[in-house]
Amino acid sequence: MTLRTFLLAAALAVIPSIASADAVDDAFVRGTEAASRNDWDGATAEFETASALLPQRSAIISYNLGTAYAERGDLGRATYHLRRATDWRSGPTAEVLEAARSNLAAVRRRAELEATTTGSMIDRPQTTWDLLVDAIAAPWVAWFSLICGGLFAGLLFAHRRWLRSQPRRAGASRVVLIALGLIYAIAGVLHGWSIRAASAQPGAIILAASLDARDGPGQHRSVAFTLQGGAEVRLLERSPGWRQVQLPGGVTGWVPEGAVAELDAVRAPGPP
């Protein structure tokens, strides 16, 4: 009786996940079939279903979803999903990563053209400084600074003992020690600063094709400027139903909460 109950409970626990997995794959296959027929509305609907059913991130679903939105001309959502496809947490393969970057560049060019023709604002292209800041926020910098700090602390004590036996090599060991200490301090401060900035002002993408940014939270506030869909912004402050966004140039405005999506969010926003 006990064994029978256990088997029943195990079956009940496993079957829903299997069913869910099948539903994800089925929706994904239906999406690719719709894409092959150039039915991009159908494809986005199926990929959105697959994305909603899958509890974790998937680079391949994000890539297909972003590409389908790009084919539909929805540059904001295309940018958002393609950016998520390139995120390491989505587990992109080399092929998916390359294709996502290629499509992202194409979508970006379209968005810039749209912004030029409509007069709306878009974030400036990434500069060397932006790439440097991104590199500083990378995990390897965290490891590097931590290891350098550990080596610095360890060698600091070893150095004192070693010097007694090797007084002639004091200069070289001191240089190594100073270098490790500097790397620890500089890399640590820069990495700490970058991750703090990223967590305090998370990056987000404008989803709407064209979005009026107002000078305060509320439809009654005057329009300060117009944002292009696909523009990357930073989220500054939150008000019920409204988010304050900032373009890399420092221009700020308030937009409706649903029209902007945070890149690091666990769940992607649903279809429009």
Next chain:
Amino acid sequence: MQRLFGVFAFVWACLWVAPVLAAGLEASVAIDETTAVVGDVITAEFTVARSDRGELPTPELPASVSEAFDVGQCSVTQSRSAFFGSRGSSSRRLACPLTAKKAGTFSIAFSVPDGKKRVSSNSVKVEVTAEAAERGPLEDPTVEAPPDATEDVFMWVSVDKMRAYVGEQVSFRLDVYEARRFVEVSLATTPSFESFTAQDQPLPEVYTTTVGERAFRVRPGVRKALFPQVAGKATIGSAEMLINRRKRRSSDTVELEILPLPADGQPAGFSPSNVGRYQVAASVDRDEVQPGEPFTLTYTVKGAGNIDVFDPGAFAELPGVRRYDPKTSTKRSGGTVVGGQRTYAFLVIPERPGTLEIPAHTISFFDPEAEAYATAASKPVTVVVGGDPTAIVKNEADEGSTAEGTAIDEPLAPVVAVDAVPRLVPRDRWLTQERWTTGMLAIPMLVLAGLAGGWAWRRFGPDDAARALTKARARRRAHIEVAQDAVETGEGFHAAIATLLQDVALDRAGPGGTGLPRPELVRLLERKGVSTDDRRRLESLLERCDAARFGAVSGDASDRNTMLDEALSTVRGLAKERS
């Protein structure tokens, strides 16, 4: 001193006597302005004063006042003055704002009861003139400054021309002239410009001038550039100003003759907004591009006139390109003549290689000074579109048309087709932000703790002698352990005992014992105070060890045990003597 006291007594007496002499009730009227225009506000003060101890009545407004004036909110104030115990005087004052409501000369006086009699005040005459009839249009509104002044504060309006074409600029100015200082003047209503579109123009600084041999300060009130919208008579309405919040004065109206634009010579499709003098130029940001590469074609219209409403006309269509709606921007020039430049920036995407000829763009306008229509044209612009001349870029269906809002159809990488979506097990980084922060902060803490520990060890830990002693003890323990282990076999036993004894003896002898032969070492031990028994036992043990090591007389295990006990006893003896 006596003289000073006398003066003081005299003054005090005067203060007492004076009210007695002037004893009784007094009533008086004071008006701040004795001339006014219907609608002006004047202030009347009705005061009763008393220097004796009688009752002080409250002044009342005479009924005749309300026939000629509208009475505002009145206020009553009371005051009393006394000096060094003198009786002093008291007064009560009624202040009322009076708005003149009809013309005429009015006497204002009042009386108050004083016992059985009435005391009358003085009488003040106020002359109220009729309100000026609605001011008609100026005969010559082009006169910038008034020839004469009849009032201390007045407004003066002028225009730069009395006759203008529809759309031609007319400059309007309104100035406030003040001969008195400390006058508060504000424009209650601004002039109306119903038949015009008006643009504000910068106001100059306040300046002084002479009008009819009187110095006036001139405050520029309004500066407008007016553009008549319809032909015929056009009137600029009067403004009204408020002087010291009491008096209202209106300005003159101005009547202009607006001429229609002549029909003779008017170009086809001419826009009546194009009045002035203009030029046009065309430019591109790049003259060599690739097919599909966008460039900007900019037309710039500049000149004098209402540039905001300028109509450039239809721009020529360009075959083989896509052109988007232009971004327009206007930059006005400063100064009294309205003008500036207006740009029309087109984003153009050539779709095929070759030479793109952008034809001249012609604008037409009416020049009001020449009273004739004129045209201006830009120069043609050539753009070389590189690439394979036989190649045709996308959107052939749009050839020759001006696309509206479609994006560049750049091919996208296809979607990925798989049968099963790879499942990714969510795995967080081991080095989370918290762990990294903790580790980074722990490193300096560890360094500081280590440095502090080292300092404490140096400060409170053992000195060199203690460390050497500990080291020697450890060495001896090692020798003893070796000897104990070798008791049974005898292998290395005597060597360990000899080394142990030698070590103890050298330690006891001090630095001078190092390198000495055994007899010399024993003599040194003697000088160091080692007892004879210990010295003999030491010599005996060392000789037995030598004999065992080099003479192969090792004995059995019990002998070695005995020898070990003897050696340990000797070691303890030497160590004890030293301590």
